[in-house]
Amino acid sequence: MSESPILSVEAVTAGYGRVTVLHDITLEAGRFGNVGLFGPNGHGKTTLLRTISGLVAPKSGRVVFDGKDITGLSARAIVATGLIHVPQGNKLFPDLTIGDCMALGAYSPRARPHEAENREKVVKLFPKLAERWRQKVRTLSGGERQMVSIGTALMSHPRLLILDEPTLGLAPKIKDELCTAVMDISRGGVPLVVVEQDIEFLLELSRQLFLVDHGAVKTEIRPGESIEHSEIMAMYFGH
Amino acid sequence: MSVFSDIFFGGLFQGSLYAMMAVGLALVWTTIGVFNFSHGVFMMLGAYFAWQLVAFGLPVVIAFPLAVIVMAGAGWILQASVVRPLIGRPNIVLVVVITTLAAGSLIENGALTVWGPRSKQLPSLIEGNTTIAGVGVSLHQIAIIVITPLILAALWSFLNRTRLGLALRAVAQNEDASHLVGLNVTALYGLAFAIAASLAGLAGIFMGGYRFMNPSMGADPLLKALIVVVFGGISSISGPIFAAYLIGFFEAASNYYFGLYWTPALLFLVLIATLMVRPEGIFASRSRGLA
Numbered sequence: 263m264s265e266s267p268i269l270s271v272e273a274v275t276a277g278y279g280r281v282t283v284l285h286d287i288t289l290e291a292g293r294f295g296n297v298g299l300f301g302p303n304g305h306g307k308t309t310l311l312r313t314i315s316g317l318v319a320p321k322s323g324r325v326v327f328d329g330k331d332i333t334g335l336s337a338r339a340i341v342a343t344g345l346i347h348v349p350q351g352n353k354l355f356p357d358l359t360i361g362d363c364m365a366l367g368a369y370s371p372r373a374r375p376h377e378a379e380n381r382e383k384v385v386k387l388f389p390k391l392a393e394r395w396r397q398k399v400r401t402l403s404g405g406e407r408q409m410v411s412i413g414t415a416l417m418s419h420p421r422l423l424i425l426d427e428p429t430l431g432l433a434p435k436i437k438d439e440l441c442t443a444v445m446d447i448s449r450g451g452v453p454l455v456v457v458e459q460d461i462e463f464l465l466e467l468s469r470q471l472f473l474v475d476h477g478a479v480k481t482e483i484r485p486g487e488s489i490e491h492s493e494i495m496a497m498y499f500g501h
Numbered sequence: 502m503s504v505f506s507d508i509f510f511g512g513l514f515q516g517s518l519y520a521m522m523a524v525g526l527a528l529v530w531t532t533i534g535v536f537n538f539s540h541g542v543f544m545m546l547g548a549y550f551a552w553q554l555v556a557f558g559l560p561v562v563i564a565f566p567l568a569v570i571v572m573a574g575a576g577w578i579l580q581a582s583v584v585r586p587l588i589g590r591p592n593i594v595l596v597v598v599i600t601t602l603a604a605g606s607l608i609e610n611g612a613l614t615v616w617g618p619r620s621k622q623l624p625s626l627i628e629g630n631t632t633i634a635g636v637g638v639s640l641h642q643i644a645i646i647v648i649t650p651l652i653l654a655a656l657w658s659f660l661n662r663t664r665l666g667l668a669l670r671a672v673a674q675n676e677d678a679s680h681l682v683g684l685n686v687t688a689l690y691g692l693a694f695a696i697a698a699s700l701a702g703l704a705g706i707f708m709g710g711y712r713f714m715n716p717s718m719g720a721d722p723l724l725k726a727l728i729v730v731v732f733g734g735i736s737s738i739s740g741p742i743f744a745a746y747l748i749g750f751f752e753a754a755s756n757y758y759f760g761l762y763w764t765p766a767l768l769f770l771v772l773i774a775t776l777m778v779r780p781e782g783i784f785a786s787r788s789r790g791l792a
């Protein structure tokens with residue numbers, strides 16, 4: 263079962279200016295399927311994902327994706343490897359239409375040949391987007407914008423998709439819809455790394471969880487280890 | 502009738518020049534979020550490059566386009582030297598005002614050294630005059646009135662109909678998200694400056710064909726372009742284009758009825774009144790985007 267990890271973060275230290283947010287963080291992803299990350303707000307989950315995708319340059323340590331050292335590569339070079347990051351929030355491109363966003367998703371030379379096929383996948387996953395293809399992003403609801411975010415990432419033909427709080431701030435009904443879509447993406451064969459506050463969803467989606475606390479991995483939960491929801495909640499809040 | 506056509510042609514002509522200048526300023530603001538205060542110097546440089554190429558003996562049909570292309574390179578270089586190193590700094594807007602002003606003054610003095618203070622003139626796009634609706638206009642002016650909308654339309658379709666244009670519009674709206682779809686943000690910034698410098702250079706060539714050129718010829722057009730852009734709303738390129746023509750017509754009418762002397766003051770009065778009613782047109786606007 264345990265293959266080599268698709269993504270490994272080795273003793274990475276990173277932050278903003280003089281502020282260090284990640285302290286020697288180490289984790290491996292993909293050996294046991296999807297990976298879930300959780301932990302209190304402001305402890306560096308977003309910073310970790312931004313470091314992986316090249317938006318933040320690490321001060322030390324290594325990031326290896328599918329056997330290739332991607333530490334310090336530009337975000338563009340990392341997109342070209344197929345590691346695709348759906349950022350937190352859904353600010354996106356407010357004045358572009360959904361169609362424009364999808365075209366942008368397929369901008370990289372790697373994704374362009376698959377544009378039509380991926381567009382079909384996105385439309386099938388999010389039929390709502392097809393109805394609003396020519397509508398500007400700023401006019402969409404929060405849930406719809408999250409769909410555009412994820413759809414744009416799928417247009418980039420991901421080999422690994424990292425999602426930063428995809429259901430943050432959404433109403434229950436639309437949240438369920440997105441959770442289902444994320445599960446569908448996973449079943450479609452794209453491995454996921456997901457940051458989420460909703461532990462139930464993470465437990466359903468992934469077989470390996472990491473608790474990120476003060477910029478480091480505090481606890482790792484492996485598949486097979488039976489774990490109670492209440493225990494996780496205790497870890498979450500009990501520090 | 503002749504009064505009307507006088508104002509009409511004068512307004513169209515001035516509006517064309519203003520639009521050509523303002524659109525580049527707006528393009529750079531919307532994509533990079535900085536104001537390029539060497540934009541007026543780009544205009545001057547375009548005119549002088551064209552003059553130099555003509556002086557080398559090149560025919561106008563080659564010299565003028567070549568000067569515009571050289572200006573694209575100049576814009577790219579300026580961006581790489583005084584803007585790119587500052588990207589990501591929180592006070593970038595103010596710092597770039599200073600660095601582009603400094604670069605502009607350096608280039609202006611360079612031009613003074615190379616070409617001297619004596620006024621020069623470029624050949625017209627088309628020689629000759631004609632009479633339309635009772636007013637005498639030069640064919641050069643007619644050419645500018647016709648060429649400008651064509652170029653602006655080409656720019657509009659580039660931005661709205663091509664993948665590269667889409668990328669430029671995207672960078673204007675969200676830099677992080679642009680990185681995450683694999684856009685070459687640095688190159689797109691360079692491209693925005695290159696296009697802006699070319700358009701300014703072309704405006705310089707237009708101006709050099711009917712007025713004497715000197716190394717500080719770009720100062721007034723820069724000021725006008727700033728007014729146009731502030732007046733028209735900064736977060737698009739269609740706003741400034743509209744405003745450019747509006748101000749062109751206003752000036753032509755005001756020149757006719759109140760005289761050259763009062764026109765600048767009246768223009769500022771209208772500008773201030775407009776901004777009191779619609780303040781979101783100006784710098785304060787948080788959203789950037791090309792449309």
Ligand SMILES: Nc1ncnc2c1ncn2[C@@H]1O[C@H](COP(=O)(O)OP(=O)(O)O)[C@@H](O)[C@H]1O
Binds near residue numbers: 305308310
């Ligand atoms: N752009 C930034 N500049 C400076 N500090 C930041 C920036 N973004 C996040 N931080 C800080 O880094 C820390 C970790 O934030 P973040 O990675 O967003 O945590 P999480 O995603 O776990 O909530 C916080 O203290 C936050 O204030």
Ligand SMILES: [Mg+2]
Binds near residue numbers: 308426427
């Ligand atoms: Mg976060």
